Amino acid sequence: MSTPETLLRIDDVEVEYRARGRGAVRAVAGVSLDVAPGQIVGLVGESGCGKSSLARVAVGLAAPSAGTIRFAGRPVTPLGWRRRADDEVGLQMVFQNPYASLNPRRTIGDQLLDGVPGQLGGAARRGRVADLLDRVGMPATAADRYPHQFSGGQRQRLAIARALAPEPRMIIADEPVTALDASSQAQVVNLLVGLVRELDMGMLFISHDLALVHEIADVTAVMYLGKIVETAPTRELWRAPRHPYTRALIDAVPQISATPTLPKPLAGEVPDPSNAPTGCRFRPRCPHAFDPCGTQPPTVDLGGRSAACWLTDPTVAPATAAAS
């Protein structure tokens, strides 16, 4: 059961796709994750590891094949986006591609009003739209324009205004700034973080940009091939990663320095989830793989953080091997 401290609770969730001719693809293979009010949880991992699949079931756009999702203590059930119960509009999503959430043929104002709850009179409605636009740093005149009349960064802000319209308590943002350049990224991210702090919302921030997540998330979860391999307070994760995959991700972030230094590539290819390796899923690419890794490592509590790697188990790990 959810404690009052938990806003969104994802418990042992699995997502399976049945692709024609390929059998079942288990894109999410048992993930648990909590988000508290006022907390930003970052979710990072390579392309195809299952981040969007998890986001879609967490927000109720699709049903998980196993496990449960609870929002504010109540189960999230996919009812179709348009017919959701009033208390479920408290959970909103911002997509990577703002075109996915903005209709090109309708004005921004009309689309914002779709999300405004209850019946308001004409003047009050216009006031509400102006408020929402102001929140995301856009002029009230934007209401009468169409999505294509805005730049990528501006469109993403409008999509955020759209998500804020029903006054949500929790936002799931799936790669909200991946398509933007650094300055527009910073504008949109500051906006999101400011809203979370100001309105005491919860946010699950999905990205494959580790540097960005490092900057804003209170807690970071690292996902690899359908499973969360490490979760820790962001600063600790960055300073002392306990899982070799987390270490590889951090090493691959290009850094600015006075002399060119290439980031370290990770060996091997991202495996196909329909054909996941046995034992530890990272084993074929792991520089530290050793005997016990033929068995799936359990997720172990390491005191305020957790990891799923045999190296963290002192009873089996060789003394010399360490993830960091």
Next chain:
Amino acid sequence: MALLDVENLAVALPGPRGPLPILHGVSLRVDEGELVGIAGESGCGKSLTAQSLLGLLPPGAKVTGSARFAGTELLGLDARGWQRVRGAGIAMVFQDPTAALHPMLTVGRQLTEHMRVHLRMDRRAANRRAVELLDQVRIPDPERAVRAYPHQFSGGMRQRVAIAIALAARPRLLIADEPTTALDVTVQAGILALLDRLRAETGLAVAFITHDLGVLSSLTTRGYVFYAGRVVETGPTGALLTAPRHPYTAALLGARPHGTQAVGTLRPIPGGPPAPGEAPPGCPFQPRCGYAEPSCGTAPPPLEPVGPDRSAACVVRPHLEVLV
């Protein structure tokens, strides 16, 4: 020695009310075997610069200035001239690998076609080299990969295949337009390592376009920062990014996640770059610049030497403190 020498390149594209100036007197140089970076916000003219070097500008574009490749003037070439340059001199890798790959043809066919046309190789020699090239870009099992179709590869592998195709005709200069922007850091690290290896092994020169300053720093030795169709600063990448001399370079650096700031305090550059044809009369960065003085408003500042092999286009040249 300069392999590519661009001087005063200006490009105007047809607009609703007459030609819209987009590039304003861009000068840049790439030496043999050199890795050069080009950076700047979205819309600043990076891709258009690349397109003018390959004769790929949209119809109706007006071009002035000069661009010499290995001594040959490129601007004003006829169709056959461009074909020769694109065949064996300059090759390009695009941001979206699917744009460069034909979905219905095997990877081997796409690789060998190029070699048979431009290098007049026979089928057997071309096949052998196709396998070699795929091996060079670290595609596993290249003998099998030549018979595969693009959709059978992951995003990172497709981008490496696109690089192999660009290299097929043995170019001396590779223009890579954001080839890793859509990829994960781990896959990106592999592609950066590949380009660096090709430079070391074959003397390939690379002009690498990106808006990620971390990528610029880790791969390239010299860099150009573009703003609103102009080069505003250039120099050895290490110095450029650790001790910038132009307020725009400093502001771009400031907008990146640093991992050293308090949570949620990215520093975006206020506002956005001017739309083509709407730049203010003086320094194009003036409306967003924290160091602007009245003297900035008269004319766009010229690029002037500010140190060994370094230039900046700023009349004030403030003392810049940057956190890197």
